[in-house]
Amino acid sequence: MDKVRWGIIGCGNVTEVKSGPALQKAEGSELVAVMRRNGALAEDYAKRHGVAAWYDDAEALVNDPDVNAIYVATPPGFHREYALLAARAGKPVYVEKPMARNHAECLEMIAACEEAKVPLFVAYYRRGLPKFVEIKRLIDSGIIGEVRFVQTTFLQTMREDDGQEQPWRIRPELSGGGLFVDLASHTLDVLDYLLGPIGEVKGFARNQSGQHQVEDIVTTSYAFESGVMGTGIWSFNAFKRSDVTEITGSFGKISFSTFSDDIRMELANGQIEEYAIPYPAHVQQPLIQSVVDELRGIGKSPSTGRTAARTNRVMDELLRDFYFPQQS
Structure with missing residues (x-):
């Protein structure tokens, strides 16, 4: 793609400085739409950050024809749902960390994106710092x-x-x-x-x-x-x-x-x-630039769904006896 036009699902605190401005400042990248379930907060974010469109419905944002890549910035409990929504729409997805609540959800996200032939990235931005x-x-x-x-x-x-x-x-x-x-x-x-x-x-x-x-x-x-x-x-x-x-x-x-x-x-x-x-002013900007570069066919990002899923697997192992002692 010539230019990556992002839509954010969940424009909360993490997007105010760490990532939202970085989507606008990365070369070949533009933030064109945001979504939050509270429409008034979505509209406020859009006005403050100079974003053209805002929504209170994730499906409407994903289906916006001007959006060609999705950034999921919700709590992890919603990552799987929205990543699968983006995959069904054929749009690349960049997901906040941790990738999901558990390794099983990570594998579902990977499978859905690979089946849809869309890239899946995760915001472990230290890989780019x-x-x-x-x-x-x-x-x-x-x-x-x-x-x-x-x-x-x-x-x-x-x-x-x-x-x-x-x-x-x-x-x-x-x-x-x-x-x-x-x-x-x-x-x-x-x-x-x-x-x-x-x-x-x-x-x-x-x-x-x-x-x-x-x-x-x-x-x-x-x-x-x-x-x-x-x-x-x-x-x-x-x-x-x-x-x-x-x-x-x-x-x-x-x-x-x-x-x-x-x-x-x-x-x-x-x-x-x-x-x-x-650290740079917008800490996700180096990683976001690598994601944008890969989507534009001129580079590779070091943080993918497959690398991020490995971290969830390790955490699952460490927490299993606490949350699921009968399985330990």
Whole structure:
């Protein structure tokens, strides 16, 4: 296609800065329509962002002849439904992360898009950010030697419960789990990008605080298909915040935060380098540009339905004994 003309289903907070403006600023891309079930909010978004058309019905947006690609920016509980709607209309689809509530839904989405011969992309935008592209370059260069193991520690303090309706991120029927699904998916996908697919996974998920009916701590040990080993802990009931992933090789290690811009490299010869690669103003723009380029036949995107589904499979394994103990 000469130009990608996007329609957004679910123009909520994630689309205000992270992605919506990026759809407009990417070369060969234009945002032409938005949809939200609350029509007044859809109209408001369209006016503020200079979008020509707005809808309160997803099917109407998908069938708009001026729209030739769909961005699904709803909570994960609706991703499958709208991806299948886009596939039936023969339109490429870009879905927010995590790809769906579980791996089974991911496979349905992949099958529908492949049958309809339409591309399926997922908004794991760190695969396009200069910071993580640089980390991958360093690993692939061999500067830290052969990668041996990975360690992730992610801690958050317990969020205050204000008595209001629980946000979708801690409602499994909408998100697929708790904050682990929303936040750990970023790190797990980054590791897939940097080191390849994770194979065998073992772990535990528990609720220690009793505040919500979702997991608030997850621990894991896993093995990449390449033979690299890994461990991780994600706690949302800790005394402080921490976000550190270390990739250790035979000559050194690289440490980074998933959610900030820092990189630290320590080598066996004593050399230490610490620096930051700032995020762009619209963090999804580099990945969106890769999606647009692929749709226009001039490039490839690093984040597809198949790569994203692997992250859902890993999370399913880690959460199975918590949500479906009879199947464990």
